[in-house]
Amino acid sequence: MASDVLVLVEHIDSELTDTSYELVGKAKDLAGGWNGEAVALALGSVDTSELAADRVLKMAHPSLDNYTPEAWLEALHAVVQERDPKLVLIANSTVGMDLGAGLSGRWGKPIAAYASAITGEDQDVVVTSQVFGGKLLAEAVIDGGQGVCTVIAGSFPGEAGKGGGATVEDLTPPAALGESRTSFVTTIEPEGGDVDITESPLLVSIGRGIESEDNIELAQEFADAIGAAVSASRPITDAGWLPKTRQVGKSGMKVKPKAYLTFGISGAPEHLEGMRDSDLIVACNIDENAPIFDIAHFGTTTDLFDLLPALTEKVK
Ligand SMILES: Cc1cc2nc3c(=O)[nH]c(=O)nc-3n(C[C@H](O)[C@H](O)[C@H](O)COP(=O)(O)OP(=O)(O)OC[C@H]3O[C@@H](n4cnc5c(N)ncnc54)[C@H](O)[C@@H]3O)c2cc1C
Structure with missing residues (x-):
């Protein structure tokens, strides 16, 4: 129904990501205002029992167990065509950026990406997006509210999307799934690192401001003095100054130390x-x-x- 909010949930190794719960919580909030339902769509094999959506749609097919753009877009688009939701929420992850744009093109509806806030104003949807790497905020209106929105992780509390109790429906996969030209082969895990930054309670994290590989020693000396591990932003690992296993972020590690010193x-x-x-973030x-000073x-x-x-x- 064109008053429902459809959330495409994401999973890694058959486990739902935190963002999936965050989006379901937000979908309930928005759908409530339009007298619609918060509907979660789970593609492939994943445990959805903890989702607190009004309805969970499950579509099982071997080509959906792991993400491939072709199969997931085919399945997502088929569900959107049939259910005609008002708004589709997808995580602004590497997968979501790919799928969101693909769905917008196929469905012929607008997309607002990098969203960090969404409000329903009457029938319209107002989206606040982070642009220029978060330095600026841009507000966009999806007139009439029908479209796609990809949402930055951590923008909404996850608790509202947890608790279970959804009505579950099993969907028949579209026939075209059997004709996919791409298939998932294997996951390539990053090589084991010398330090597991996800386990360290104290992190000294360096970014491009460190200027050169030789200067990393300054951070290492401070880290050694306080018993911390050194982590980094992506430019540092892209340059090969530290191993990829030290990278924090979307395409790196998720960390939750007692103190994160940048x-x-x-x-x-x-x-x-x-x-x-x-727990504590200190920025230099x-x-x-x-934008680091905002958090x-x-x-x-x-x-x-x-x-x-x-x-x-x-x-x-
Ligand atoms: C799909 C995708 C995935 C990504 N995944 C990640 C990821 O996992 N992790 C990640 O970090 N990034 C990731 N990025 C990149 C991200 O968008 C940023 O480009 C990156 O985080 C910027 O790193 P930075 O803050 O070190 O560099 P910059 O943005 O260049 O910032 C350097 C900062 O250093 C400050 N500075 C300069 N000199 C000094 C000094 N002497 N003293 C103090 N401060 C100084 C500057 O004021 C500036 O703010 C990803 C991007 C994309 C598109």
């Missing part, structure tokens, strides 16, 4: 996605407008090249 990290949404749940960045509990605009040696000295 030096020269701007706070792009893809980085925040991996660390925003840390010379740019007072850096940091404490911050300083001191130059990291002055601060790191001074902190190490002080602790020693």
Whole structure:
């Protein structure tokens, strides 16, 4: 019905991602305002018993157990065609960015990506999106409200989407699924690292502001002095200055240490996605407008090249 909010839930190794619960919670909130239902669509084999949607649609097919753009888009589009929801919510993950754009094209409806807030205003949907790596917020209106929205992880509380109790419907997969030209082969896990940053209660995390591989020593010395591990933003691991296993964020590790101390990290949404749940966040960045300060509990605009040696000295 064109008053329902459909959430495509995501799963990794048959387990729902946290964002799936966050989106279901938001869908309930929005659908309630339009007298519709919060409907979760689960493609492939995954346990959905904890989802607190009004309705869970399950579609089982071997080609849906692991994500492939072709099969998932075929299945998602078939459900959208049949159910005609008002709004489709998808995580703004690597998978979601792919699928959201694909669905928007096939369905012929608009997409608002990088959403961090969504409100229903009468029949319209107002979406606040983070643009330019989170430095600016942009507001977009989906006139009449029918469209796709991809949502940044951590934008809404997950608790509202948990608790179970949904009516479950099993759907018949579209025949075209048997004709997919792409198939999932295997998952390639990153190589085991020297340090497991997800286990460390204290992280000293460095970004592009560190400028060169040689300067990483400054962060390592401070980390050693306080018993922390060194983690990093993506430019550092892309440059090969630290192994990929030290990367925090969307395409890296999700961490939740007691304290996350950042030096020269701007706070792009893809980085925040991996660390925003840390108990304490402290940021050092010379740019007072850096988005990291929006979520940091404490911050300083001191130059990291002055601060790191001074902190190490002080602790020693
Ligand atoms: C699909 C996708 C997935 C991604 N996945 C990830 C991911 O998993 N993790 C991730 O981190 N990024 C990821 N990114 C990249 C992300 O968008 C950003 O480009 C990246 O996080 C920026 O890293 P940074 O903050 O180190 O660099 P920048 O954004 O360049 O910020 C450097 C900061 O250092 C500050 N600075 C400079 N000099 C100093 C100094 N002397 N002292 C103090 N501060 C200083 C600057 O003011 C600036 O704010 C992804 C992007 C995409 C599109």
